Amino acid sequence: MKIGIFGGTFNPIHKGHTYTAQKIIENNLADKILFMVTATPPHKVYVDTSAQHRFNMTKTALDGESLVACDFEIKKGGKSYSYETLKAMQEKYPDDEIFFIMGADMFMNMPNWYEADRLRKEFSYILVDRSDAFENPVFKEFAEKQIKDFNMKVEILKIKTPDISSTEIRERVKKGLDIKEMTDEKVEKYIAENKLYRQTVTDDIIIDTIKSKLSEKRLKHCENVAKVAVELARIYGADEKAAYLAGYAHDAAKEITLEEMNELTLHLDLDEHIRSSKALLHALAGACYLKKTFNISEEVYNACFYHTMGRCDMTVLEKVVFMADYIEPGRNFEGIEEIRELAYKDIDQAIVKAIDSTLTHLMKTNKKIYYKTVLTRNFYLKQ
Ligand SMILES: [Fe+2]
Ligand SMILES: [Fe+2]
CATH class of the missing domain: 1.10.3210.10 (Hypothetical protein af1432)
Structure with missing residues (x-):
């Protein structure tokens, strides 16, 4: 089985995330996708949104079969490096192939990551190209060189995702505006019930x-x-x-x-x-x-x-x-x-x-x- 790892803060999860994941499944690039909800590292304090809330919202928005919320990094706590998370997932699913899902901007920054060489050599990737990155000669040359130098397995998915951001959702909630078009109904309900994103930052x-x-x-x-x-x-x-x-x-x-x-x-x-x-x-x-x-x-x-x-x-x-x-x-x-x-x-x-x-x-x-x-x-x- 092909398992995709989709990392993020998901604060909150929205239709852009789920649309991307569904397209990956539809295009047979993965059979299952784990939404890896990040723990809250010490330098990032999300006002009134604990990791547990972010995980709960993610879980409620997904079907739990092909799209699954994963709290591995939250349970581990502290800072998680992609390399360590992918290693742990490979150990947990030894017979499956692990694909790391990333956007073009993340791909560009990979050389700066922890254990960058092993990361690029040991795992497979699904590169979600939302902005015609491969039409940019700088990106194209960089990506092709990376793939060749590290013998990387990279599947490319070119899609246009809905233009939604978590920041915009939080701002709308604070102003009392509805977020129906932007996220799952159950997430909207969860936000309302738990009074998330309403605190005014002084x-x-x-x-x-x-x-x-x-x-x-x-x-x-x-x-x-x-x-x-x-x-x-x-x-x-x-x-x-x-x-x-x-x-x-x-x-x-x-x-x-x-x-x-x-x-x-x-x-x-x-x-x-x-x-x-x-x-x-x-x-x-x-x-x-x-x-x-x-x-x-x-x-x-x-x-x-x-x-x-x-x-x-x-x-x-x-x-x-x-x-x-x-x-x-x-x-x-x-x-x-x-x-x-x-x-x-x-x-x-x-x-x-x-x-x-x-x-x-x-x-x-x-x-x-x-x-x-x-x-x-x-x-x-x-x-
Ligand atoms: Fe300074
Ligand atoms: Fe200073």
Whole structure:
């Protein structure tokens, strides 16, 4: 028998998921599909949706025969690597062939995964191509090379799936709108009965969650950044509440692994330099985590996203968080006093000085410089 493994958070499961699975069965690419519901890893807190709720909804939406909900990763708990899950499924079903179901974006990111080589060599794949990925020459060349180099068995299913997202479902529920067209009736009923996705996320909830995730030292830094960001916001006219939240949350992903940072930013088109640097990527990953988990505002998202490298023509809030991170009272290095003073008088010039100091440090320690940091500096440099 061919068993497909379909991994996801399924928060909640929707018709896009079930349609994909049914098409895989109809096209004889698998006889049975296990919907592998992920556990909730420490860096992803889904407000008011426990793993158990996500599993229950998945189970209720499936027939339980050819499409089955699986709680292996939930029972195991903690972080699950695809390689380990597939290995466990192979052991559980020794006479069957295990196929891992993935989209084109996941396929592109596979080289970064845990045990990537063995993963590609030891298992079979169903690549669900929803966006004509093979018409993109870059993807086509990459995929063909992967398949050849690792002797991969990949079945390709080209389909157009209904345009539905779990995020949209959660947002509609919060607004009291119906989700009939988007998910199974039983899932809709389950959401209503258990009052899921109704909680309004306040800044306090976000800050409390961050408090529970960061080390004491990092937390102290975040508190300091939040306070300085409010001071600067008052001077330069940014929203003080947003400055406090962005200051507190800017390093939300600072203590997760590089692999987790890459996972959170999978949907972004990023170059290799940034993908391999925790010092840069944590800012983007933190912003994506906050957006996905708490649906933070665009302005707070951008302030977190650009807090390490800045960008040309930053908003006042972005500048405030960028500088607060740099000058908070816990920072202590040569030249900091001058930059600190300048930050309260001329924030644009303080940005130039701060970047100059960072670049000097990077050069002295023989480290790479990210070109976007230079672009930010040049933009704010008064000629
Ligand atoms: Fe940071
Ligand atoms: Fe920071």
